[in-house]
Amino acid sequence: MTGQTQLPPLREVIAAHGLSASKALGQNFLFDEQLLARIAAIPGTLKDRPVLEVGPGPGGLTRALLRAGARVTAIEMDRRCLPALAELAEAFPGQLTVIEGDALKLDHAALFAEPWAIVANLPYNVGTALFTGWLSGEAWPPAWSSLTLMFQLEVANRIVAEPGTDAYGRLAVLAQWRSKPKLAMKVHRSAFTPPPKVMSAIVHVEPAEAPAGVSARMLERVTEAAFGQRRKMLRQSLKGLPGALDALATLGIDPARRAETLSVDEFVAVARELTA
CATH class of the missing domain: 3.40.50.150 (Vaccinia Virus protein VP39)
Structure with a gap:
């Protein structure tokens, strides 16, 4: 040097x-x-x-x-x-x-x-x-x-x-x-x-290791919808994303929650349901 x-x-x-x-x-x-x-x-x-x-x-x-x-x-x-x-x-x-x-x-x-x-x-x-x-x-x-x-x-x-x-x-x-x-x-x-x-x-x-069965693009779509209207309940912010409300029901996530209350793992789980 x-x-x-x-x-x-x-x-x-x-x-x-x-x-x-x-x-x-x-x-x-x-x-x-x-x-x-x-x-x-x-x-x-x-x-x-x-x-x-x-x-x-x-x-x-x-x-x-x-x-x-x-x-x-x-x-x-x-x-x-x-x-x-x-x-x-x-x-x-x-x-x-x-x-x-x-x-x-x-x-x-x-x-x-x-x-x-x-x-x-x-x-x-x-x-x-x-x-x-x-x-x-x-x-x-x-x-x-x-x-x-x-x-x-x-x-x-x-x-x-x-x-x-x-x-x-x-x-x-x-x-x-x-x-x-x-x-x-x-x-x-x-x-x-x-x-x-x-x-x-x-x-x-x-x-870190990527969670299995999750599309990065789908996760981006979920977070974009959820945080695009972050003050609204998930049932409102995610209603325009096909299958999202059904995914919440399958996972037992209360649709009355707001985006900022979901953990990273919960977002990943929703994206995995929609990726399948």
């Missing part, structure tokens, strides 16, 4: 390239290298492991991942950041591949020949869309080995939420029915430049 000791401070890199965080791209830069190193350590040892990073910006988290020995593929759509990333690639020969493009439109699995970890300070405006994309689809376990992602704290709380709480909804069911998400670290708004208006948090997700 040649060159890592010669890297200038991130603030100097940003000043040298005339960079500023783009509000339109949902950017907020992290400069605290100790904090970045702690984030890079969350997924465990990264030495010689392939890692996907989305939205590296000027490369703060990227350099922490490279220092941890990871082989990083970074997707960046902000062309202003590419020269700074190119300097990182020179400092860590053979460890960093930078792809200019929109991560929402790229086939991430095609970029890797082996399971990869995803570690990213996700742009706020596309973070949830990317996250749900990585968790969706019928194929399981996924090609990725873990997700370590920065979100707004409100979104992070929705991912790990328990039934009966205000934060519990579709995102919690999607994240928890066949994977194990945990809130790994809170990050104060003052750590960013510019400081966002809200707190942030790191969520770490590892795949």
Whole structure:
């Protein structure tokens, strides 16, 4: 890992390239290298492991991942950041591949020949869309080995939420029915430049065994209907989904309950009835 000791401070890199965080791209830069190193350590040892990073910006988290020995593929759509990333690639020969493009439109699995970890300070405006994309689809376990992602704290709380709480909804069911998400670290708004208006948090997700006999698409349809009218009773919110009320009856689930009271296992059971 040649060159890592010669890297200038991130603030100097940003000043040298005339960079500023783009509000339109949902950017907020992290400069605290100790904090970045702690984030890079969350997924465990990264030495010689392939890692996907989305939205590296000027490369703060990227350099922490490279220092941890990871082989990083970074997707960046902000062309202003590419020269700074190119300097990182020179400092860590053979460890960093930078792809200019929109991560929402790229086939991430095609970029890797082996399971990869995803570690990213996700742009706020596309973070949830990317996250749900990585968790969706019928194929399981996924090609990725873990997700370590920065979100707004409100979104992070929705991912790990328990039934009966205000934060519990579709995102919690999607994240928890066949994977194990945990809130790994809170990050104060003052750590960013510019400081966002809200707190942030790191969520770490590892795949778990998928329940048998359940279509992921059917589970998505059930939760979409149930939480689309979350203040209504299930008999009302699910009546437009063929067979759903019969499934509730078969399972002994009271149709007078509301969506936020159902456990993840109960949603899975309803989806299994409708999948059969």
